[in-house]
Amino acid sequence: MTSSQMKVLVIGFGTVGKGFFELLYRKRNVLSLNNVSINEIVDMKYGYIKNPGNDVIKEVEGGKIFPKEDVLSVIKESDADIVCEFTWLDLKTAEPAYSHIKTALQLGKHVITTNKGPPALKYKELVTLANKNHVKFLMKGTVMAGTPSYNLLELVPGAEVRSVRGIMNGTTNYILTSMENGKSFSSALREAQELGYAEADPTNDVDGLDAAAKVTIISHILGWKHEFSDVKIKGIRDVTPEQAKEKTKLIAYADEQSIYVKPLKLERNDILSGVSGVTNAIEIDTDTLGKIFSAGPGAGKVQTAQAVLTDLVTITKGAK
Ligand code: HSE
Numbered sequence: 001m002t003s004s005q006m007k008v009l010v011i012g013f014g015t016v017g018k019g020f021f022e023l024l025y026r027k028r029n030v031l032s033l034n035n036v037s038i039n040e041i042v043d044m045k046y047g048y049i050k051n052p053g054n055d056v057i058k059e060v061e062g063g064k065i066f067p068k069e070d071v072l073s074v075i076k077e078s079d080a081d082i083v084c085e086f087t088w089l090d091l092k093t094a095e096p097a098y099s100h101i102k103t104a105l106q107l108g109k110h111v112i113t114t115n116k117g118p119p120a121l122k123y124k125e126l127v128t129l130a131n132k133n134h135v136k137f138l139m140k141g142t143v144m145a146g147t148p149s150y151n152l153l154e155l156v157p158g159a160e161v162r163s164v165r166g167i168m169n170g171t172t173n174y175i176l177t178s179m180e181n182g183k184s185f186s187s188a189l190r191e192a193q194e195l196g197y198a199e200a201d202p203t204n205d206v207d208g209l210d211a212a213a214k215v216t217i218i219s220h221i222l223g224w225k226h227e228f229s230d231v232k233i234k235g236i237r238d239v240t241p242e243q244a245k246e247k248t249k250l251i252a253y254a255d256e257q258s259i260y261v262k263p264l265k266l267e268r269n270d271i272l273s274g275v276s277g278v279t280n281a282i283e284i285d286t287d288t289l290g291k292i293f294s295a296g297p298g299a300g301k302v303q304t305a306q307a308v309l310t311d312l313v314t315i316t317k318g319a320k
Contacts, residue, residue: 006036006316009078009109011071011100012086013043015196016114016141018057019305020084025054027309033316036082042074044087071096075103082315084308085113089199091209091228094121105129105137112311114141114304120213120228123220136318138311143214144168144280146306147296150218152284159286161222163255168214170278170298171198171205172236172250176263177276179244185237197278197299207235208250208261215252215259224256232260239263247273 010017021038028034041049041056047066049056075083083104087097094117101111101118105126113119118126119139130137143149149166153159167173171192178188189206192198197205204210212231219226236250243265249272251264266273271293275281280298285291297303 004035006082006319007039007078007080008036008082008084008312009040009042009075009080009104010038010084010086011042011075012088013041013046013049013060014086015301016086016304016308017041017043017084019301020086020308021052021057023302023305023309024312031309031313033312036312036316040074040078040080042069042071048074071100072103075100075109076107078109080109082110082112082312085111085115085118087115089115089204090117091120091204091213094118098122098126101126101137102129105133105135108133108135110135110138110315112138112141112308112315114139114308116142116210116213116217119220120216123217127220136311136315138314139217140311141304141307142217144282144294144296144298145300145303146310147280147298147303148294149280149282150221150284151310152292152294156286156289156292159288162285162287163253164215164218164222164282164284165251165253165272166215166280166282167249167272167275168252168280168282168298169205169208169211169250170280171202172208172211173275173280174278175206176236176239176244176249179239179241180247180276182241192278195278196301206237208233209235211250211252211261215254215261219254219259222254224254224259226254226259230259232258232262234260234262236263249273249275 046060048069049066097115098118174192175188216228247266252261281295
């Protein structure tokens with residue numbers, strides 16, 4: 001591929017798809033990405049949109065419906081260089097995202113996803129496929145949205161990771177912080193849903209599965225052997241208001257030997273104990289620097305679009 005035109009196919013035009021569309025066109029000039037264009041969008045609800053205009057979001061939100069097409073056929077017939085996969089999460093089968101991504105990689109297209117299913121459940125297979133076809137399979141948006149997390153390691157070449165520990169689910173941290181301040185579990189969950197943080201099925205948040213998917217993805221990226229099914233998972237349903245007040249947080253942890261998600265009471269001087277509300281945070285323990293830390297939003301429209309842009313820049317840099 002040359003640095004000339006790069007065409008993007010977007011699969012899924014919900015919050016993330018729309019956020020990415022807006023952010024790409026807002027930042028294209030400043031990032032010298034004028035050669036990148038979204039040429040196709042396919043969405044369950046809106047149909048197949050070829051050469052979307054600037055006002056496509058207004059059009060679909062105003063009720064305009066485009067022809068329905070089978071997504072796999074769209075991928076197969078597309079001349080896109082990059083496929084952005086933004087469909088819904090299924091932590092049991094990873095479908096339909098898994099089939100979309102596999103098909104795109106087999107056809108030699110780069111893939112960016114914000115869907116945790118395929119990288120948590122099918123990482124090795126998909127990365128092997130990407131390598132075989134000399135393309136990238138990138139997923140920054142699956143872990144802490146655009147906030148630097150595992151990608152910090154690109155800035156410290158050679159640093160060996162001893163362990164990773166973090167607050168990787170905004171919904172549960174919001175609930176625990178609210179309980180700390182006297183709110184009930186259920187009203188805090190409702191608020192997290194209203195803020196757009198909770199998963200469509202909030203049991204994935206509350207029972208720790210979302211954080212488990214994220215720590216599994218990090219573990220895969222680090223080359224550790226854990227699978228999603230290896231993660232020992234305990235959610236926050238049994239955390240009492242008293243425990244929340246004592247700085248109990250839902251901690252996701254992995255090192256080479258162990259991987260878990262569980263509520264833990266933190267010491268007041270633990271850097272993670274000060275992380276409140278929907279904020280996410282990660283602490284990476286390395287052999288050269290000791291502990292490095294990053295905190296910020298872990299979800300949201302622009303925040304997730306930033307992650308996609310980060311991955312897009314990784315691909316375009318590699319193509320130059
Ligand atoms: N439901 C997730 C959270 C959203 O609350 O952190 C981002 O993966």
